Amino acid sequence: MTRSETSTDLTPALEDYLETIFLLERDKESVRVRDIAKAREVKSSSVSPALKRLAELGMVKYIRREFIGLTQTGNEAARRIVSRHDVLSRFFNEVLQMDPVSADREACAMEHSLSPKGMDRLVRFFEFFCACPEGHPKWLDRFHRFNTTEEITPDFDCQVSFDGEIKDKSALHKNRTEKVVSLLELGPGEKGKVRQVKAKGAIRQRLLDMGLLPEVMLSVERLAPTGDPIWISFNGSQLALRRKEAESVLITKE
Amino acid sequence: MTRSETSTDLTPALEDYLETIFLLERDKESVRVRDIAKAREVKSSSVSPALKRLAELGMVKYIRREFIGLTQTGNEAARRIVSRHDVLSRFFNEVLQMDPVSADREACAMEHSLSPKGMDRLVRFFEFFCACPEGHPKWLDRFHRFNTTEEITPDFDCQVSFDGEIKDKSALHKNRTEKVVSLLELGPGEKGKVRQVKAKGAIRQRLLDMGLLPEVMLSVERLAPTGDPIWISFNGSQLALRRKEAESVLITKE
DNA sequence: AACTAGTGGTAGACATGTCTATCAAAATAG
C-alpha cells in the first residue's frame, strides 16, 4: 500500500490523452486507437497502456479492440482541461496578440499547470475585459498598437490614442448599447454571447470547466416542459443547465 | 548515435535545480548538495545525479564534495528561468490579484513551459500596463474592484468608477509627470525604475532574461572610465551592460 | 590517533512514458 493503488489523479500525459479523445469525439462519431495515436503524434503502442490506465481510473469505457468512449467522469475531466486550454490560448492570442498557432502551442504546454484558482482569475480578467467599455476594446486597441509599432514609446502612443481617433468605433460602442441579460431570457433556438458567469464557488467552477467562457456563442436547443433543465449548445457540444445555473450566466442576445 | 549524446537541452527538473542553485548562490556564499536538497525538498541522493548531468552540460562547475558554482552558461540559463518565473508570478499577483504565495506556486508550475515569445509578450503587457496612464492604475483599479466586489456586474462597476472618484489619484498622475529617460542618464549611485526595454530581437531577449523587467528597481554601481561597460545592480545581483544596451533601457529616476 | 557525525555518492527499486519489434485478431479482397 505504498500509495500505488491506482493513483486517483491524472498525469499531464493522461490529461493530454483525455483531451485528445474528447476533441476527436466531438468531430467524429467513432474514436479508435489509431486516431488518438495520429492526433497525438505517438505510436499506437503508447496509446494502449494509456487507455488501460484511463479505463482503470474510470475515465474511459473501452472494450479491447472496440470503440473508445468517455465516461461521465472522463467527459467532465476532459471538459475542464479543454476549458483551461481555451482560456490560455485566447489570452495569448486575443490579449497578448500572439498568432493563433503560437498561442495554441503555448496553451498546450501550460494547460496542465493552471490551477483552478488561476483559471478563475484569468476568466474574470476576460469577463472584465470584454464587458468594461473603457477596458475593451479601447484599452486593448492601444495595447495592440503599442505591441505592433515597436518604435513608439508607450507614453507617446498612449497620448496619441487617448486624444486621437479610435480605430473601430462600432466595436467600441457595441458593448455599451447591448443589453446584458440572463440566459433564462433566451427562448428555444435563440442565440447569445456569454458575458459573465456570476455564479460563485463550485457552481462557477463547473460552468467554467464546461467551457462557458466570455465571448463564447451559445444557443438554446430546447427547454423541458417545466423549464428546468435547459439544453444549450456551444462549441459543437450540448449541455444541460439547471435553471439556477442558467440564471447566473449573463449573455447578450445576438 | 540515437540522439542520446548528452542531449543539449534542460529538462524541467534540471531547470528547477539550476534555478535553485542560482537563488541559493544569491543568498549564501557557499552552496552545497544538502542546501539544494533542502530547498527542493528532495533527498540528496536525487541531487547528485542532477548535478552530474548539469556538469556534463557545462552549467555548473563542481568538483566532487566541494562547493557548487554556476558557470557563465549556467548563470545565464538560470537567469532566464528566474526571469520567466518573476514575470509569471507578477502577472498572477499584480494583474490577476492572486495572493503572492499562490501566484508564486502558479509561476513555479508554468515557468518551464513559457516560450521566449510568450515571455516577450507578457513583458510587453507589463511595459504597457505600467506606462500607459489610462491603463495603469485606473484600468487596473477598476479591474481589482470588479474582482473583489463579486456582486456587482462589470458594467455597473465600470460606469461607477468611470464617472465617480478614483481611489489613488496621486498614483494615477505619477506616471504622467515622471520623466522617462534612458539608463545612460543615471550617474553612479543613482537609482531608477525600469519602464521599458526598447531593444529588439536577441538583445531584448537577453535583457529580459537577465531580469530587466518593468517596475524593477535598479541602481548604477559604477562606470568604466570610457563609460562603456556600465555596472548596475538589481534584485541583489550585479550586471554589466554595454552602452548600446543601456541606452535602450528606459527608466524613471527615483 | 581513533572514533563519531555529518555529508555526499552509489546501487537498485519503482513509476512514467516513450520507442521498436513482434504477435494476434479482425476486416477486406480475391
Next chain:
DNA sequence: CTATTTTGATAGACATGTCTACCACTAGTT
C-alpha cells in the same frame, strides 16, 4: 473461404527522476 492488410496489444529497451539503503569520505572531538 482463404490470403492479405489493417489494427491493436504485448514484450522489452531506454530515459528521466524519484526513493531507500548502504557505503565512503572529512572534520572535529576526545
